[in-house]
Amino acid sequence: MGLSFWLVPSPYHATLLQSIMPQRPQDSLEPGRASLSPSSYPAFFPHITLASVRSGDEIPGGLLADLARGHQSIRVNFLSLVVSDHYFRSLLVSALPTGDLLALRDEIEGALSHLSSKPAPMFPHLSLAYIADEDAKAGERDRAAQSLRERGVVIEDESSHTVSLQCGEVCLSGIDLVEIWLVDCEGPVEEWSVRDKISLTGASDSYVIH
Secondary structure (H helix, E strand, C coil): CCCEEEEEEEEHHHHHHHHCCCCCCCCCCCCCCCCCCCCCCEEEEECCCEECCCCCCCCCCCCCCHHHHCCCCCEEEEEEEECCCCHCCCCCEECCCCHHHHHHHHHHHHHHHHHHECCCCEEEEEEECCCCHHHHHHHHHHEEEEEHHHHCEEEEEECEEEEEEECCCECCEEEEEEEEEEEEECCCCHHHHEEEEECCCCCCCCCCCC
């Protein structure tokens, strides 16, 4: 996948999200099937991808610092739970694209235009699980989504066309995005590594609970 620019939530919101992200089930999907694919349900940090480039591309020096100076922490609100036909978008929550978020995405794409950067598909979204295609064919992505609904983790409001995530005693209608990470996304998901990170201007260690 190359190098990706992630927006990541506050530590408080990240911890809440990680508590409800689907885990690898212990039972098999169907009689005679021993286990799910090894690539299903890897652990990863909650994030919204802004853009990606090839691993060998040279990122302009000071880009993260320049971006951070020009942008405050960004609040995004959730829209819907989505099951997709792509591994890296297996199960996700779509989010409302705010002006600040779109401006940051456009600024990054402009700075990377000479590298033929790839825009983030289905932008903006927050992935909850990666599930292999072969398991998806057996219904695993739909099963994971249904489980979140049945357990009351995903609360869908049809009147406002939004969703909230019930994380223990805290119900999240959205999250605060406070850092930009440059992540090397080559190889297995759990081997991805953070190359660099920086806090957005105005981000702090205290966040409003909502």
